[in-house]
Amino acid sequence: MLRICxxxxxPESRSLEAAVCSGMAGGGRARRSSILPPPLRMHRLLxxxxxxxxxxxxxxxxxxxxxxxxxPLQLQYLLxxxxxxxxxxRGATATLPCVLRALPRNYRVKxxxxxxxxxxxxxxxxxxxxxxxxxxxxxxxxxxxxxxRYDASLTITDVALDDEGRYRCQLVDGLEDESISLTLHxxxxxxxxxxxxxxxxxxxxxxxxxxxxxxxxxATYQQxxxxxxxxxxxxNAGWILDGxxxxxxxxxxxxxxxxxxxxxxxxxxxxxxxKDRFDAFCFTSSLQGxxxxxxxxxxxxxxxxxxxxxxxxxxxxxxxxxxxxxxRLDRCDGGWLxxxxxxxxxxxxxxxxxxxxxxxxxxxxxxSKDRSAYGTYCFVAK
Numbered sequence: 001m002l003r004i005c006x007x008x009x010x011p012e013s014r015s016l017e018a019a020v021c022s023g024m025a026g027g028g029r030a031r032r033s034s035i036l037p038p039p040l041r042m043h044r045l046l047x048x049x050x051x052x053x054x055x056x057x058x059x060x061x062x063x064x065x066x067x068x069x070x071x072p073l074q075l076q077y078l079l080x081x082x083x084x085x086x087x088x089x090r091g092a093t094a095t096l097p098c099v100l101r102a103l104p105r106n107y108r109v110k111x112x113x114x115x116x117x118x119x120x121x122x123x124x125x126x127x128x129x130x131x132x133x134x135x136x137x138x139x140x141x142x143x144x145x146x147x148x149r150y151d152a153s154l155t156i157t158d159v160a161l162d163d164e165g166r167y168r169c170q171l172v173d174g175l176e177d178e179s180i181s182l183t184l185h186x187x188x189x190x191x192x193x194x195x196x197x198x199x200x201x202x203x204x205x206x207x208x209x210x211x212x213x214x215x216x217x218x219a220t221y222q223q224x225x226x227x228x229x230x231x232x233x234x235x236n237a238g239w240i241l242d243g244x245x246x247x248x249x250x251x252x253x254x255x256x257x258x259x260x261x262x263x264x265x266x267x268x269x270x271x272x273x274x275k276d277r278f279d280a281f282c283f284t285s286s287l288q289g290x291x292x293x294x295x296x297x298x299x300x301x302x303x304x305x306x307x308x309x310x311x312x313x314x315x316x317x318x319x320x321x322x323x324x325x326x327x328r329l330d331r332c333d334g335g336w337l338x339x340x341x342x343x344x345x346x347x348x349x350x351x352x353x354x355x356x357x358x359x360x361x362x363x364x365x366x367x368s369k370d371r372s373a374y375g376t377y378c379f380v381a382k
Contacts, residue, residue: 075101075178075180076101076102076178077100077101077102077103077104077107077171077173077178078098078099078100078101078169078171078178078179078180079099079100079101080180081097081098081180081182082097083097084180084181084182084183085182085183085184085185086182086183086184086185087185087187088159088184088185088186088187089159089186089187089188089285089286089326090159090160090161090186090188090284090285090286090287090288091158091159091286091287091288092159092286093155093156093157093158093159094155094156094159094163094184095145095153095154095155095156096111096153096154096155096156096167096169096182096184097153097182098111098151098152098153098154098169098180098182099150099151099152099153100150100151100152100171101150102150103129103149103150104171104173106173106174107128107129107171107172107173108126108127108128108171108172108173109126109127109128109129109152109169109170109171109172110123110125110126110169110170110172111123111124111125111126111142111154111167111168111169111170112124112167112168112170113138113165113166113167113168114165114166114167114168114181115165121168122135122136122138123135123136124136124138124139124142124154124167125139125142125143125144125154127144127152129149132144138156138163141156141157141158141160142154142155142156142157143155143157152169154167154169156184159184159186161186161188161216161217161283161284161285162217163184163186164184164185164186164220165183165184165220166181166182166183166184167181167182167183167184168180168181168182169182186285187285187286188223188283188284188285188286188322188325189227189283189284189285189321189322189324189325190219190223190224190226190227190232190281190282190283191216191281191282191284191317191318191321191361192234192236192238192279192280192281192282193210193211193214193216193238193279193280193281193282193317194236194279194280195210195339196339196340196341196366199236199279200236200237200277200278200279201277201279202239202277202278202279202280203273203274203275203276203277204239204243204271204273204274204276205273205274207238207239207278207279207280208239208280210280210282211280211282211283211318213316213339214282214284214316214317214318214319214338214339215284215316215317215318215319215322216282216283216284216317216318216321217241217282217283217284218239218240218241218280218281218282218283219240219241219281219282219283220240220241220242220283221240221241221242221244221246221265223283224240224246224248224265224281225248225265227248228248228250228264228265231250231358232248232250233248233249233250233251234247234248234249235247235249235253235255235256236278236279237268237278237279238278238279238280238281239271239278239279239280239281240281242270243270243271243273244267244268244269244270244271245267245268245269245270245271245276245278246265246266246267246268246281247265247266248264248265248266249261249263249264249265249266250263251263282317282318284318284319284321284322285322286322286326287319287322287323287326287327287379288381288382289319289379289380289381289382290323290327290379290380290382291315291319291320291322291323291327291329291377291378291379292312292377292378292380293331293333293335293375293376293377293378294306294307294310294335294375294376294377294378295333295375296374296375296376297372297373297374298336298372298374298375298376299369299370299371299372300336300340300369300370301369302372303335303336303374303375303376304336304376306376306378307376307378307379310378310380311380312378312379312380313338313378313379313380314336314337314338314376314377314378314379315337315338315377315378315379316337316338316339316379317337317338317339317341317343319379320337320343320345320361320377321345321361323345324345324346324347324359324360324361328347329345329347330345330346330347330348331344331345331346332344332346332350332352332353333374333375334362334364334373334374334375335374335375335376335377336374336375336376336377337377339366340366340369341363341364341365341366342363342364342365342366342367342374343361343362343363343364343377344361344362345360345361345362346359346360346361346362347359
C-alpha cells in the first residue's frame with residue numbers, strides 16, 4: 001500500500017501523501033497537521049477512499065458471481081430418446097421410441113400427434129400397460145411395440161404422407177405427468193404446381209386438393225426450406241400446409257423480388273384461404289409402384305389407352321417426381337401425365353436434354369390434348 005500511495009503525482013499533495021503513509025506505518029495513527037487548504041483536503045479524502053476499497057474484504061463487493069439458469073426438470077419415469085427424429089419413407093414401418101425407466105403403480109401412456117394448424121393434438125393410442133385403445137384415422141395403423149415390460153414405443157405401419165410431424169409420448173400419473181417429443185421425418189421431394197389455366201389460380205383449399213390429386217400433399221415450411229437448401233429455385237409464390245405463402249429463391253433476379261434481396265425462402269405470410277390465389281408447393285415421398293415410359297407420337301387420349309393396355313394408368317405429377325428422386329428415372333423424352341401436362345425427368349443433365357445444368361423434372365406445360373407428339377409415362381402399383 002505504501003507503493004500505491006507513492007504513485008500520486010500531484011506535487012501539491014506530497015505532504016498529505018507522507019502524512020497518510022506514515023500514519024499507516026504507525027498502526028493507523030496519522031499525525032495531526034495544520035489545517036489543509038480545500039484542494040489538499042479533497043485529495044486526502046480520495047486517497048483514504050481508495051485505500052479503504054483496496055483493503056476491504058472480498059465479501060463486501062457489490063458484484064456477485066452469476067448463479068446460472070436453473071437446471072431443467074429431470075424426467076423421473078421416461079427416458080430421453082437418443083435420436084428424437086425418426087427418418088422413414090412412405091409405405092415403410094416406423095417406430096417412435098418411448099421407454100420407461102420405472103413403472104408407477106397406476107399410470108397410463110398416451111400417444112398423440114401435434115397438429116400445428118389447429119393448435120391441438122390428435123390422440124392415437126392410450127395404454128395402461130395391459131390394455132390399450134386406439135383413436136382417430138392413425139389408430140388402425142398404430143400399435144405398441146412392447147419389446148419388454150418397460151417399452152411403450154409406438155409403431156406405425158404403411159407410413160403415409162400425412163404421418164410426418166411431431167408426436168408426443170405422455171406418461172399420465174396424477175400430478176407426476178411428464179412427456180417426451182419426437183419427430184417423424186419422411187424423405188421426399190417438393191415440387192411447385194399450377195393448373196393448366198395459368199399461375200395463381202388456387203385458393204388454399206383448391207391447392208390442397210390439387211396436391212392430393214397428384215399423389216402428394218401440401219408441403220410444410222420445413223420441407224420447403226429443405227428443398228430450397230437442396231436447390232429449389234422458383235419465382236412463383238405458392239401455398240403451403242399451414243396456410244402461409246412463400247417462394248424459394250437461390251438466384252436473386254429482377255422478376256423475383258429484385259437483385260438486392262438475398263437468396264432465401266421469401267414469404268407473403270398468412271393469407272386469406274378463401275379469397276387469395278397462388279400456386280401450390282406439393283410434397284411427395286417414395287412410391288409403392290413403378291413409373292415407366294412408352295414411346296410414341298400420341299395425343300392425350302391415346303396415351304391414356306396405351307397405359308391401360310399395359311395394366312397401368314397415366315402417371316401423376318407426384319409419381320413422376322418420386323420416380324426421379326428415388327429411382328433416378330432419367331429420360332430425355334417428353335411424356336403425357338394424368339393432369340394433361342407433358343414432362344420428362346433428368347437425373348444426369350446434358351446439353352441435348354434441355355441444356356439446364358441441374359437435374360430435375362422439366363416441363364412442356366399443358367399442350368393441346370389433341371397434339372400427337374409425345375410418349376407417355378405410366379404408373380403401375382405394386
